[in-house]
Amino acid sequence: MIKAIFFDIDGTLVSFKTHNVPESTIKAIRSAKEAGCLIFISTGRPVQLIDNIRSIESLIDGYVTTNGANCFSGDTVLVKRTIPVQDVEKMWDFSGKMGFSAMFIGKKNIYVANKDEKMSIIVGNLLNLPDMQDCDGPHEMSGDEIFQISPVVNTRQEEEIMPFLPGCSSCRWSPVFMDVIPKGTDKAKGIEAVASHFGFGIEECMAFGDGGNDISMLKAVGAGIAMGNSAEDVKAAADYVTSSVDEDGIYNGLRHYGII
Structure with missing residues (x-):
């Protein structure tokens, strides 16, 4: 039943x-x-x-x-369940070095790194939400707990990034971005x-x-x-x-x- x-x-x-x-x-x-x-x-x-x-x-x-x-x-x-701080910092670094935008979902706030047109389209068209402001750096997330990170990357980039995030796993519901969540x-x-x-x-x-x-x-x-x-x-x-x-x-x- x-x-x-x-x-x-x-x-x-x-x-x-x-x-x-x-x-x-x-x-x-x-x-x-x-x-x-x-x-x-x-x-x-x-x-x-x-x-x-x-x-x-x-x-x-x-x-x-x-x-x-x-x-x-x-x-x-x-x-x-939250993402380890070191993995949050690594993803922030990847965003800057590889040139993609990422959304960091915290308990208190949502932070966007390296905001670009792709992220604005996802937020506006797919999620039907108002645009979000760029974050100045990971220091803005200090004291917050990060549940999920959603970087705008393809599957090839996903395969390249994930081995460097040992405390995380990934999943997708869109080909445009992945969701990175605490392992397990x-x-x-x-x-x-x-x-x-x-x-x-x-x-x-x-x-x-x-x-x-x-x-x-x-x-x-x-x-x-x-x-x-x-x-x-x-x-x-x-x-x-x-x-x-x-x-x-x-x-x-x-x-x-x-x-x-």
Whole structure:
């Protein structure tokens, strides 16, 4: 029996075309909640940038954010894993030497290194957020805890950089940038922590996702559902492939499993 449902945000709950949660998704999640399911978010976004799901905010019981590095329900912190300071400094150095922009996600603030046009396009067009200011140096992050770094690099650059960050692992939900997170962190482990806190097993969970960073949770839960707009490797990891986010994918997936 499914007791909890975890939803990715971008490309799953929120359309890349409209930057909104479809009306059919809002109704479906409300119906799932009324049927007794707990509702959770599982996203690569940090909590500061979760500003596009206000239409369902009142239905949410907890959050897995920054790909599992920061998880909470209400005021209760369930997971808090941070990137080692030396790895943060190395990534800052790589940004300057290799000439790419990077976003450093802290508990207190978000810092952007070497901001360029690519970063502005990602922030504005993909994430639908206001532009961010450049950071003067890693000293501005002193005293903050860094959950995630999102550098605008291709896969070749990723392979070149990651061996120098021993305390980190990487994942992607876009070909344009990667997410660097504390080693041993992913969405599946975040969901495990949430499930343990609420007293049920991960096999009693359902998850919806569309990106490469969703593969771990789709494989781990009892019912992993890939959106129709997912890449092929994401679909291959899922138990079921529903329609796309713009074609009532959440509604159809929940109907398929008899949740609503």
